[in-house]
Amino acid sequence: MxxxxxxxxxxxxxxxxxxxxxxxxxxxxxxxxxxxxxxxxxxxxxxxxxxxxxxxxxxxxxxxxxxxxxxxxxxxxxxxxxxxxxxxxxxxxxxxxxxxxxxxxxxxxxxxxxxxxxxxxxxxxxxxxxxxxxxxxxxxxxxxxxxxxxxxxxxxxxxxxxTTSACGLMASLHVRELVRRGYVPLKDESCLTNGYLDTAIDWIPGMKDIRLRDISSFIRTTDRDDFYLKEEMEEADYALKSQGLILNTFxxxxxxxxxxxxxxxxxxxxxxxxxxxxxxxxxxxxxxTPMRLGSWDEEEEEDRRCAEWLEAQQRGSVVYVSFGSITTLTRDELAEFAWGLAESGRPFLWVVRPGLVEGGIEALPGGLVEETKGRSLLVKWCHQGKVLSHPAIGVFLTHGGWNSMMESVARGVPMICWPGFADQYTNCRYACKHWGFGMEIEEEVRRGQVTEVVREALEGEKGEEMRKKAMEWKEKARRAAAxxxxxxxxxxxxxxxxxxxxxxxxxxxxxxxxx
CATH class of the missing domain: 3.40.50.2000 (Glycogen Phosphorylase B;)
Known part of the structure; x- marks a missing residue:
């Protein structure tokens, strides 16, 4: 070579x-x-x-x-x-x-x-x-x-x-087969909560310990003509006819x-x-420089605020929170995450971008800023690569999108995943089950679990194991790029x-x- x-x-x-x-x-x-x-x-x-x-x-x-x-x-x-x-x-x-x-x-x-x-x-x-x-x-x-x-x-x-993981692509390639075998579409809405999504899928090449819930979110439909389900299959078919495939993995x-x-x-x-x-x-x-969402001057100021605030934090103590560029939260979900982070007692940097929730950063519950004064920073944008590279970051609370996951892997930062869209469920499963640097928050987010998972990730035995694994993956990523x-x-x-x-x-x- x-x-x-x-x-x-x-x-x-x-x-x-x-x-x-x-x-x-x-x-x-x-x-x-x-x-x-x-x-x-x-x-x-x-x-x-x-x-x-x-x-x-x-x-x-x-x-x-x-x-x-x-x-x-x-x-x-x-x-x-x-x-x-x-x-x-x-x-x-x-x-x-x-x-x-x-x-x-x-x-x-x-x-x-x-x-x-x-x-x-x-x-x-x-x-x-x-x-x-x-x-x-x-x-x-x-x-x-x-x-x-x-x-x-x-x-x-x-x-x-x-631009998804190789596992995400392999899962997409088999959505049509899931339909053919009768797994999809779901028979009715009860399949979302009655354990049906825990059905083992043990026949997809190269993928082990996968359940139906770990496949793309687009299979969670009762409609065979669902737009996202059909597009998932058509995009996979399109890729199969290309003369080459490029992936952001190693x-x-x-x-x-x-x-x-x-x-x-x-x-x-x-x-x-x-x-x-x-x-x-x-x-x-x-x-x-990653894609920005607001004005240049405003986000240069946000970048400076992040750097100054992180410098004042202890090494490995900060929860970095970002749910990517398209995830949306309800006001109730926002409140559960907010109070879960507050009650953890740990410092956190949270990107509440425009569009994350109706009302934007103003939708955060009253009293949160006062409750977490001195140990929280709320911004609309940050340079994620720089933030993840900072030694103060201890864990990344994320939606589990592949771009974010690869940035986290490259910097040796363990993850708390809250998947909700497309391939994020597949990424979460692999981060938690196979790669060992992740923990998952349940789909119906509750502040108590947020508090518990944050504390465990930063100070518990599981967190120590995750940090060790994350550093191992960082070294593997470095060797792949060398x-x-x-x-x-x-x-x-x-x-x-x-x-x-x-x-x-x-x-x-x-x-x-x-x-």
């Missing part, structure tokens, strides 16, 4: 000397923070390997990108402007689409209606433009399932970046399921933890494979054997 990597770098250097066209990757992302951030990181990795990058966003996502980086110039500071450009396509999303609990569906339908034709036109234009290298490949986010026909028309291979963490996935995909590239890989290549930590680690070599292999592409030959049909 080392020889292949050196040969690839020599080829790129030679092309630059001869002023040969660079390989050109077009990356197409779904416009939510949980999808946009890892796609930006993938773009950064490919750019570091000598690729010309065209990063395609929808207009909605592009506005978020600009808002979160103060200006396009600020964002471009991380990239070579002559070989990395951002473009946007119309999506028809307006502010009214983003209001209320159904906003995710509004965004989805607007994109499906408005983006395909514009994307096709853009790709055709890019491939014939004298100002950019001809397209080498198209890489799509797994939620964007409409570029394939134009990729086929251009003769350009299409790869899929699946061999040492999900090797068994990755081996099983190789029976479904012609080639797999495991680049996780993707943030650690960027740090390794760039030589510095926290090189990628030169000659599995993720580093997979990146070199991905870059090498992509540069060998032509419109006629496609990717070489080779299997990868883990080192």
């Amino acid at each position: 080392q020889a292949a990597k050196q040969q690839y770098r020599a080829q790129i250097l030679q092309k630059k000397k001869k002023k040969m066209p660079l390989p050109h990757a077009v990356l197409i992302t779904y416009p939510t923070a949980g999808q946009l951030n890892p796609m930006l990181q993938l773009a950064q990795l490919l750019h570091s390997q000598g690729f010309y990058i065209t990063f395609v966003n929808t207009e909605f996502g592009y506005r978020q990108l600009l808002r979160g980086n103060a200006s396009l110039d600020a964002l471009f500071g991380r990239f070579n402007r002559s070989s990395f450009r951002f473009v946007s396509i119309p999506d028809g999303i307006c502010e009214s689409d983003l209001q209320g609990p159904g906003y995710l569906l509004n965004v989805w339908f607007s994109i499906v209606r408005n983006c395909p034709a514009a994307l096709h036109e853009l790709l055709l234009e890019l491939n014939s433009s004298p100002d950019v290298p001809r397209l080498t490949c198209i890489i799509t986010n797994f939620l964007v399932t409409f570029p394939r026909d134009v990729a086929d028309r251009l003769g350009v291979p299409e790869l899929v970046f699946w 061999e040492g963490m999900e090797g068994e399921v990755l081996d099983a996935l190789r029976g479904f995909f012609p080639r797999i590239y495991a680049l996780g933890a993707i943030g650690s890989l960027i740090d390794q290549i760039s030589g510095s930590a926290a090189t990628t 030169e000659d680690g599995t993720s580093f070599t997979d990146l070199a292999r991905l870059a090498n494979d992509l540069t060998q592409l032509t419109t006629n030959t496609g990717i070489k049909q080779t299997k990868h054997t883990p080192s």
Whole structure:
């Protein structure tokens, strides 16, 4: 692998000397923070390997990108402007689409209606433009399932970046089989509470000790035509027809399921933890700024407040609380978490982002701030990578989304998981049962359990075991991202494979054997 990597770098250097066209990757992302951030990181990795990058966003996502980086110039500071450009396509999303609990569906339908034709036109234009290298490949986010026909028309291979865990993907691949075998849809609503979800599912390749409740939340429906259930199956089918699969995971963490996935995909590239890989290549930590949700000045101030507050806390004493970019809580759930944290007596930093709960940060119960004065900090945004890297953080209370989980793994921080959407149940099961660095809070959250779990995670025997496991996984993630680690070599292999592409030959049909 080392020889292949050196040969690839020599080829790129030679092309630059001869002023040969660079390989050109077009990356197409779904416009939510949980999808946009890892796609930006993938773009950064490919750019570091000598690729010309065209990063395609929808207009909605592009506005978020600009808002979160103060200006396009600020964002471009991380990239070579002559070989990395951002473009946007119309999506028809307006502010009214983003209001209320159904906003995710509004965004989805607007994109499906408005983006395909514009994307096709853009790709055709890019491939014939004298100002950019001809397209080498198209890489799509797994939620964007409409570029394939134009990729086929251009003769350009299409790869899929699946941003869940490998286990989450494997579970998604078998949702259709769950339907065929009669597990799904549920017979009636009582199946959610009568123990039916504890049914063992022991036939999914590479996955052990899995119950029905550990599969995607989208199977928890009584409607065979449920939108999310159907999309889960269609997205998995779409990925299966791609010419390559990219994952934010690493061999040492999900090797068994990755081996099983190789029976479904012609080639797999495991680049996780993707943030650690960027740090390794760039030589510095926290090189990628996550998507922001408010104004630049406001969130710079939040970032400063977090840093100052954490400096005043004891090592390993703080509960960091964040439920990601799309999770929503009821006011009752918010109150249970708030008073559970307060009654634990431990310091906590809580990200109460706009949209987490109706009323925002003002919805927190009266008296909470006074009750926890001096040991709590409530913010609307923080740089999660920086916070998790701080030695004061003792545990991460999270929804269990895969981006957050990989950030936590890379920094050796144990987790308290409260899953509620999509693959979060799968991630939680593996964190608690198989990887050993997690504890779970029950779906119907109660303040007493929150208090108990927080205290155990920070001071109990279980917490000590979790911290030990978390540090072991941190070291495994570091080794994977290091030169000659599995993720580093997979990146070199991905870059090498992509540069060998032509419109006629496609990717070489080779299997990868883990080192």
